[in-house]
Amino acid sequence: MELRSVDELMDLLHACRGAWDTPAGGGRPVDLHDHALQTAALLRRSRPADKELQVAGLVHGIGQLLRAGDHAGHPARAADAVRPLLGERVSCLVRLHREGWENGPVMGEVMEDVLVLRQAQEAARTAGLDAGVLEDWRTVLELVSARHTQLRTVD
Numbered sequence: 572m573e574l575r576s577v578d579e580l581m582d583l584l585h586a587c588r589g590a591w592d593t594p595a596g597g598g599r600p601v602d603l604h605d606h607a608l609q610t611a612a613l614l615r616r617s618r619p620a621d622k623e624l625q626v627a628g629l630v631h632g633i634g635q636l637l638r639a640g641d642h643a644g645h646p647a648r649a650a651d652a653v654r655p656l657l658g659e660r661v662s663c664l665v666r667l668h669r670e671g672w673e674n675g676p677v678m679g680e681v682m683e684d685v686l687v688l689r690q691a692q693e694a695a696r697t698a699g700l701d702a703g704v705l706e707d708w709r710t711v712l713e714l715v716s717a718r719h720t721q722l723r724t725v726d
């Protein structure tokens with residue numbers, strides 16, 4: 572499945588409300604929608620200029636919704652879904668947020684970004700913490716999406 576518009580992605584993120592993110596390495600399950608907003612908010616604080624990293628944090632768990640139950644493959648599923656809309660870098664960060672480094676060459680800069688994303692999503696498990704609302708992210712998603720579309724038309 573590939574996402575073709577920010578509206579489509581927003582619908583999917585809204586649908587994360589009431590779904591559960593169950594961490595692979597143990598840890599407390601958390602509402603997937605809260606988890607997405609908290610991860611993005613933590614990244615906005617630690618990397619205020621890096622909109623793509625923040626957006627990767629926002630969408631990193633949507634694969635769990637795309638095919639419920641098949642947990643192992645969810646990062647790859649989410650990565651494929653967001654690539655046409657948000658671009659290769661966001662897709663790569665999403666894919667690597669849970670995989671080992673042996674899956675393809677990972678350059679130093681990407682590795683550092685992935686570690687920041689991993690740490691943020693591990694910390695983003697506070698039940699009831701107010702991390703804003705999804706609508707706050709629409710303009711950021713549109714910005715990243717527009718940038719990617721421009722790049723694609725240049726090719």
Ligand SMILES: [Fe+2]
Nearest residue numbers: 592631632692
């Ligand atoms: Fe997560």
